Amino acid sequence: MPRLAVPLTEAQIRALEPRAARYCVADGNGLVIEVMTTGTKVWRFRYSLDGKRQPLATIGDYRMISLRVARAKAQKYAEMVARGISPVATARRDRGAESKADVLREAAELYLATEMAGKSEEYRRTTRRALEKDVLPAIGHMPVKAVTAADIVAICDRIKSRGSPKMALHTRNVVKRLYEYLIARQLAAGNPAEVVPARSIATFDSRTRVLSGDEIGAMFRSIDASSIRRPLKLALHLLVLTMVRKSDLVESTWAEFDLDKALWTIPAARLKKDRDQRVPLSLQAVSMLRELHETRASRNFVFPSVRGDDRPIAKSTLNQAVKALGLDVEHFVLHDFRRTATAHLREMTAHAEATDRGAEEVPERLRQSTNAEKAADQRRIMQRWADFVDAQIKDTRSA
Template identity: 80%
Template sequence: MPRLATPLTESQIRALEPRATRYCVADGNGLVIEVMTTGTKVWRFRYTLDGKRQPLATIGDYRMISLRVARAKAQKYAALVAQGVSPVATARRDRGAESKADVLREAAELYLATAMAGKSDEYRRTTRRALEKDVLPTIGNKPIGAVTADDIVTICEQIKSRGSPKMALHTRNVIKRLYAYLIARQLASSNPAAVVPARSIATFDTRTRVLSGAEIGVMLHTIDTSNIRRPLKLALHLLVLTMVRKSDLVESTWAEFDLDSALWTIPAARLNTRADLLVYLPRQAVAMLRELHRARASQNFVFPSVRGDDRPIAKSTLNQAVKALGLEVEHFVLHDFRRTASTHLHGLSPQSEIGNDTAHDEVQDEAKRHRQQLQGWADFVDIQIEAARQTWSEEV
């Protein structure tokens, strides 16, 4: 029985390097990718007809055809072979129908048809809208390599003139992702949107700044894949999930937590309030705190100073960690995590009063409601992180 090929991934294909002679790597079901000595990668279809192995049928250049599309074509050709028909003529017609992405409009269509596969309907809709409404009418007919940073600025200024600075920034980010995709496919050599600072496009009042779901995902994924210390990564994630103030978290002690009950009681004395603050912990937060507890360097503080003395990290430590990452999410401060969580939580539970400020004597059903709401928020955050992770793996 012939050995079945292990299906390839986009990242594996991008990593294939040229050799002294060209070679093929199988994806399965007749689909192979041939790596030329120049580094060019070409999809081919391997098949047998009338009991004889036939020359490979060419599907097309990898830069122009994604793995998903190549598999679909191979499946179509395999159906022809099963009927006793050679797929060569059909493959030739298909190659003729493939647009060569010389100008940005054609490149954008390739991007939408391939990179957007598997994305949510909303993600695809907002990406297509940005391209079709503002980008392509302005620079769609320009060669890919002729688009400049000035073109991006002009487009963003036009959008801002309509009173939509957030949409201008979103559009710049769409162009940036488009060019990252084209660079990965060797269809572009530079990214004109990458040199346009986000802060030059849109500024936000930090008193009202609310991160979008996508921004939450990008931020936390960037934090998680960075080289900052693991406890700081967890602290930043916990700020998002628990909706507490930064000082409440960095000064927390292990005595305040009952992880078995998924409850954090912040003493009134530490808060300078009349009553303790009960923070109900979603399962993701409990898992992070258990990890911190297993690796704890202090018997007292959850986030101890690395200096070895028995005190918590400085309040500025988390700010400095985020600043060092150079995140694309501009004009935000860590307090925006609280505002962002509260805003999104209202959207997830529009008919409820949202908050963590719950007195000890609050009835059990109220506590249950709060737990459900915060667990829903934590699950929502996980979805945003996974979306950012998938986007990063496909575009980098």
């Protein structure tokens, strides 16, 4: 009988590193994973017949076979061995059959175990929740190639009937990314979610789009955990903390900042206005700017182009960075940061002027502060907003 072993987890398997010589780690019931010197990991089945240890039977590549599928195969082969039958011929015939993830539930598990392994905890959690709550109960039993656009629409309609159109759209996008993964690995021929228009599920007026506290936290956790360049991460944080226009930030120069006084003065000429705009900086913003200053690659621009010439990054750079992250924040554009800030400030501030006037007027009020009292009030509001953003990020991380 195979020796008992402590069952492995996906995290433990991902952490296995190659050595000078290949080695095996047991999962139990004869199932082992062999780690090659190249780093490739292969599922194998260890067994004995007539009291003699037999050569390992190959199950398949870990990248294409989930832990659950490998265990199912090992159980199948163990039952054959118990009847005195060698599983080698059977393993050779059906090798890769289950790894092709013909059933959507197995395909989803393979996707979560491999493609999602390098994503942030929050991203993995929301993806798994969408699959397990609504997708797999409805179509998890179906062959991957049998799922149609009508199946996806039915799932989304059920979610919308609960009063959650945004979740319906999020779920459609999860299925779309799952099928993109399967198509890339030749496990599916078409993407049933791709032909379902997003606007047929949920629509949002971009002129009134305001991110919730949870969305703010989830977004910046994903940004922090991403592989985009550090200066771009800081730029996105500063964009929400300072509440300025994107072009004002990406074209900023070091001469405009007085970090000791925590003040950013945007020249009237650059704004094409009659007067300068003074932006008080929160403690968080100052910290980020000091980091950028210490590692600056340009004497003039805070966010210089990586091409080496002395000019700022393109205005589209931050949009492209956000798009590349694949964030699950529906119908969001960077300009929504300003509207989001003013909307939340209306709720947070205790000053009557901030609560009585429209949300879009708050930044204008801040910009028009002229005397010492209003300047101090402006600085308190900016710090309150930065603290609020920090709180949302911390709440998401502890979820």
